[in-house]
Amino acid sequence: MKRGLGCQTIDHVLSRRHFLAGTAVAGFGAVSLGGFSGPVLADTLKGDEKRILQVYLQGGVSQLESWDPKPGTEYGGPFQTIPTSVPGIHICELLPHTARHMHLLSLVRSINLKTDDHHQGRLFMEKGRRGEGNYPYVGSVVAKYLSPEDSALPRYVHISTRGLEDDTAAFLDARYAQMKLEGVVAPNNLSRPRQLSEEQFARRSHFRAQLNQQFTSDRRKALIDSYDASFRQAAQLMSQRDLFEKQSEKELDRYGRHEFGRYCLLARTLLEEGSTCVKVTHHGYDTHAENFNFHVEQLDEFDKPFATLLADVADRGMLESTLVMVYSEFGRTPKINRNYGRDHWGSAWSIALGGCGIQPGAVIGATNAKGTEVIDREVDGGHLFHTYLQALGIDSTANHDIPGRQIPIGDPAVESIKELLA
Amino acid sequence: MTNAVQLALLFAFTILPATVAGTESALLHEQIDARIAAAQGELSSSASPRSSDTEFLRRVYLDVTGRIPGRHEVTAFQDEEAGDKRLKLVDRLLLDPWHARHMLYHLDVMLMGRLPEKHIKVAQWRDYLYTSLLENKRFNQLVAEILLADGAVPDERPRARFLLARELNIDDTTRDIGRIFLGRDLQCAQCHDHPSIDDYLQRRYYGLSAFLGRSYLFQDPETKETSIGEKAEGEVTFTSVFTDEESTTAPRLLELAALDDPPAEEEPYVTKPEEKTRGVPKYSRRLQLAPNITSEENVAFRMNIANRLWALVMGRGLVEPLDMMHTDNPPSHPELLALLADELLRTGYDMRSLMRQLILSETYQRSSRLVANDPPLPESAYLAAALKPLTPEQLAWSTMQAVGLVETTRSEHIARFKEEDPSFDPNDMAQAIQLERAVHDSLQPHVDTFVAVFASKADRFSATASQALFLENGELITEWLTPSNGNLLERLLQTGDAEAATRELYLTVLSRPPTDEELEQLVAFLGAYDDDQMTGMTEATRAILCSAEFRFNH
Numbered sequence: 001m002k003r004g005l006g007c008q009t010i011d012h013v014l015s016r017r018h019f020l021a022g023t024a025v026a027g028f029g030a031v032s033l034g035g036f037s038g039p040v041l042a043d044t045l046k047g048d049e050k051r052i053l054q055v056y057l058q059g060g061v062s063q064l065e066s067w068d069p070k071p072g073t074e075y076g077g078p079f080q081t082i083p084t085s086v087p088g089i090h091i092c093e094l095l096p097h098t099a100r101h102m103h104l105l106s107l108v109r110s111i112n113l114k115t116d117d118h119h120q121g122r123l124f125m126e127k128g129r130r131g132e133g134n135y136p137y138v139g140s141v142v143a144k145y146l147s148p149e150d151s152a153l154p155r156y157v158h159i160s161t162r163g164l165e166d167d168t169a170a171f172l173d174a175r176y177a178q179m180k181l182e183g184v185v186a187p188n189n190l191s192r193p194r195q196l197s198e199e200q201f202a203r204r205s206h207f208r209a210q211l212n213q214q215f216t217s218d219r220r221k222a223l224i225d226s227y228d229a230s231f232r233q234a235a236q237l238m239s240q241r242d243l244f245e246k247q248s249e250k251e252l253d254r255y256g257r258h259e260f261g262r263y264c265l266l267a268r269t270l271l272e273e274g275s276t277c278v279k280v281t282h283h284g285y286d287t288h289a290e291n292f293n294f295h296v297e298q299l300d301e302f303d304k305p306f307a308t309l310l311a312d313v314a315d316r317g318m319l320e321s322t323l324v325m326v327y328s329e330f331g332r333t334p335k336i337n338r339n340y341g342r343d344h345w346g347s348a349w350s351i352a353l354g355g356c357g358i359q360p361g362a363v364i365g366a367t368n369a370k371g372t373e374v375i376d377r378e379v380d381g382g383h384l385f386h387t388y389l390q391a392l393g394i395d396s397t398a399n400h401d402i403p404g405r406q407i408p409i410g411d412p413a414v415e416s417i418k419e420l421l422a
Numbered sequence: 423m424t425n426a427v428q429l430a431l432l433f434a435f436t437i438l439p440a441t442v443a444g445t446e447s448a449l450l451h452e453q454i455d456a457r458i459a460a461a462q463g464e465l466s467s468s469a470s471p472r473s474s475d476t477e478f479l480r481r482v483y484l485d486v487t488g489r490i491p492g493r494h495e496v497t498a499f500q501d502e503e504a505g506d507k508r509l510k511l512v513d514r515l516l517l518d519p520w521h522a523r524h525m526l527y528h529l530d531v532m533l534m535g536r537l538p539e540k541h542i543k544v545a546q547w548r549d550y551l552y553t554s555l556l557e558n559k560r561f562n563q564l565v566a567e568i569l570l571a572d573g574a575v576p577d578e579r580p581r582a583r584f585l586l587a588r589e590l591n592i593d594d595t596t597r598d599i600g601r602i603f604l605g606r607d608l609q610c611a612q613c614h615d616h617p618s619i620d621d622y623l624q625r626r627y628y629g630l631s632a633f634l635g636r637s638y639l640f641q642d643p644e645t646k647e648t649s650i651g652e653k654a655e656g657e658v659t660f661t662s663v664f665t666d667e668e669s670t671t672a673p674r675l676l677e678l679a680a681l682d683d684p685p686a687e688e689e690p691y692v693t694k695p696e697e698k699t700r701g702v703p704k705y706s707r708r709l710q711l712a713p714n715i716t717s718e719e720n721v722a723f724r725m726n727i728a729n730r731l732w733a734l735v736m737g738r739g740l741v742e743p744l745d746m747m748h749t750d751n752p753p754s755h756p757e758l759l760a761l762l763a764d765e766l767l768r769t770g771y772d773m774r775s776l777m778r779q780l781i782l783s784e785t786y787q788r789s790s791r792l793v794a795n796d797p798p799l800p801e802s803a804y805l806a807a808a809l810k811p812l813t814p815e816q817l818a819w820s821t822m823q824a825v826g827l828v829e830t831t832r833s834e835h836i837a838r839f840k841e842e843d844p845s846f847d848p849n850d851m852a853q854a855i856q857l858e859r860a861v862h863d864s865l866q867p868h869v870d871t872f873v874a875v876f877a878s879k880a881d882r883f884s885a886t887a888s889q890a891l892f893l894e895n896g897e898l899i900t901e902w903l904t905p906s907n908g909n910l911l912e913r914l915l916q917t918g919d920a921e922a923a924t925r926e927l928y929l930t931v932l933s934r935p936p937t938d939e940e941l942e943q944l945v946a947f948l949g950a951y952d953d954d955q956m957t958g959m960t961e962a963t964r965a966i967l968c969s970a971e972f973r974f975n976h
Contacts, residue, residue: 179886179887187887187888187891188891188896189888189891189892189895189896189897190895191895195957196961200957200961203947203950204894204961205894205965207947207962208965208969210943211965211969211970211971212969215969215970215971216970218792219791219976220790220792220795220801220809223974224809224974226883226884227811227970227973228970229885230885230887231890231894233887233890234890234894236887
């Protein structure tokens with residue numbers, strides 16, 4: 001077995017070799033890679049890290065007011081479509097900036113989750129499994145298999161205004177759990193107590209870790225691991241204080257000065273600095289009343305910062321190694337309720353994907369003319385989960401090798417959307 | 423406090439020991455153990471042994487009084503030889519005013535979920551809860567008082583916080599009443615019958631909301647105080663998004679019979695609702711809620727609070743999540759839950775007596791050390807004590823107890839009280855309450871700081887980087903670790919010897935003596951600071967305050 005591929009521990013070399021697509025696993029033989037062969041192995045081993053940018057439109061964006069408009073039909077609503085940079089793909093007129101960068105993205109217009117519940121929908125989209133089962137989120141899976149062991153930055157950062165509590169790491173080590181940043185301000189208490197040297201601080205941390213190790217030895221580990229992980233995240237933040245320096249006025253002009261604009265700008269910095277998964281939440285799409293007015297406001301806030309971020313990632317040559325996903329927990333009912341709202345709708349809706357490993361400019365699946373059901377290439381959170389991971393070169397059909405257990409990474413009952421993979 | 427109230431409290435405490443001990447329920451804790459053991463079956467061979475005395479002492483202090491014991495309490499308990507010392511400890515702590523304070527914090531979060539102040543002063547509401555808990559007010563009575571309050575009676579105004587802080591918002595209030603008092607989150611039923619859960623019927627949600635549908639917020643034009651008025655008419659209607667059918671419902675509690683209005687009277691009002699007068703109908707739908715929700719027929723009410731008290735003490739509910747009681751999510755131990763619920767009914771909803779029984783069970787008293795965990799043992803089998811993250815309040819008070827702040831504050835107040843009245847005796851119950859209130863009032867701002875940092879919306883533990891930074895670098899704790907006034911750091915420095923300091927540190931912060939290995943380890947750590955003992959002691963203390971052993975109730 002070779003060392004020195006940029007990874008510090010045997011454990012990590014093993015896991016990378018198990019899961020990176022097409023790796024020569026002959027020497028291990030414990031895990032079958034099921035014949036999947038991805039295009040990205042060589043690059044990754046050269047140290048060109050892959051990463052994922054998740055833009056989560058919380059509450060459920062309307063597919064009819066975004067990626068799958070049906071103007072002039074019974075449930076189409078008042079908005080028109082506009083052409084995009086990809087001939088033949090039209091999206092809602094509320095997304096003019098994104099439309100200009102459509103050639104960097106693809107659409108999946110045939111998602112049926114068979115749930116209309118916020119929580120269930122979110123879990124299915126993040127874990128690739130239906131229900132409350134104890135599985136890690138895609139961000140934690142990616143953090144585990146793609147982030148360098150000595151990562152100086154938090155591997156999986158979520159920038160969000162308010163707390164949705166997520167248990168993202170499940171049975172994976174708590175160090176792969178999401179770190180939540182509330183907005184773009186530096187957390188309090190980033191500096192060591194006065195007069196304490198770095199060495200003294202390190203000595204204290206070491207002693208604390210030692211105490212915890214002794215305490216955990218014969219107790220249940222999950223809660224203690226998550227407590228330990230919070231101290232590791234704190235240490236990472238302390239060493240990366242400059243992330244939170246004032247954002248440049250020039251960049252804010254481009255991104256916008258509202259919260260979501262600032263979050264997108266911070267997301268770019270985090271991706272540049274080496275975070276493996278950056279998730280940005282844009283709140284407020286649960287439009288049971290006044291769906292159309294709300295979507296005008298919400299998407300106006302979303303469109304420019306997102307398009308700017310996408311273009312910046314591409315301009316920096318990072319898009320080939322960054323998977324971009326714009327998703328929700330579900331879409332919204334075609335039927336317009338009496339409050340001019342659209343309700344929860346997991347049965348026929350869309351997301352946008354792009355970047356690393358994704359065929360650009362594609363449209364997968366379709367809904368019928370009124371948008372009330374999927375008529376082509378129906379997929380759910382399970383198919384999408386395999387697709388994200390395979391796009392990043394992770395063999396989602398392999399197992400998580402947890403002490404004493406082998407747990408399939410993706411749901412073995414479903415496969416990736418192969419035609420969407422580059 | 424008035425003399426009358428003091429007398430009443432004194433009386434309450436004089437008769438309480440008998441109440442706490444109960445009579446017929448003496449063996450309930452054995453029944454609990456029998457049912458837990460029966461469900462364990464073959465797994466019982468992996469059950470952890472009984473906790474050690476120090477493990478038990480710390481756990482009981484945290485669960486009953488919301489803070490760790492003082493170091494003298496640790497050594498005294500270790501030295502005590504009486505065979506029933508655990509029983510005696512539990513009975514003593516359940517009567518301590520700190521217990522009322524701890525339960526206040528718990529009930530406040532359960533009932534109000536840390537909602538901001540609105541219409542009612544939070545301090546007055548908490549004082550109402552505190553006084554109620556000192557009297558061991560029965561849970562059904564407490565709930566009835568809260569749900570009956572309209573905010574118009576000055577003395578009873580604090581109780582109206584439950585409804586007023588929610589601004590009587592029909593959706594929030596209906597949902598919270600379902601979650602908090604019935605163990606059911608009916609929110610999903612709001613738009614349509616819940617797609618996957620049979621009993622979450624839309625009409626239950628609207629049946630519950632119909633109790634409140636005629637009530638409204640009324641602002642008194644002179645005092646500007648907001649209270650609750652009610653109209654004598656108005657129906658709750660709802661439209662199913664699936665069928666488009668419009669339905670209407672009278673107030674109705676889950677599966678109990680609907681409460682139809684009495685025949686309409688010619689004059690339906692005691693006071694007619696006008697712009698400047700609060701409407702008071704002769705028949706109030708809202709006032710039917712309290713008697714109905716607490717009625718014997720409503721089994722969900724006692725199942726819910728039994729499950730919540732079990733979860734509080736044992737670290738997980740017999741039904742999890744606590745607000746998802748329904749047929750698709752059965753209890754791990756159905757008979758046990760029924761037994762606890764029946765016990766509450768029998769004792770007239772005596773929470774204190776039920777907590778006592780839970781704590782006396784062997785199930786509670788097991789060590790948190792696992793005998794084996796490969797394959798992982800199911801937590802719902804209760805083979806070992808659960809690790810319970812300290813609540814923000816428990817963490818604040820335990821930290822202040824550990825660094826010596828509670829003790830120095832208490833001594834200051836005792837000195838002050840003695841100056842005013844030389845016969846002041848902190849062992850007298852009424853004066854103990856006075857003292858607890860004074861210590862609490864002095865230190866509550868620090869508790870608020872901890873709440874701001876550590877409170878989480880979710881019921882589950884969620885450790886964040888900002889919390890770690892607060893513990894590692896925060897100025898508040900730095901200040902507490904500055905030697906002064908006989909606090910922990912001053913005592914540690916006075917020992918003048920690393921071994922003695924280590925023992926003192928372990929007894930004070932972790933409520934147990936160190937093992938030989940730990941002694942050696944900490945002495946070595948302090949050895950690096952021979953020329954700067956103060957930094958050494960401060961750093962050692964801070965590391966232990968940041969340790970998992972301190973962060974959890976185990």
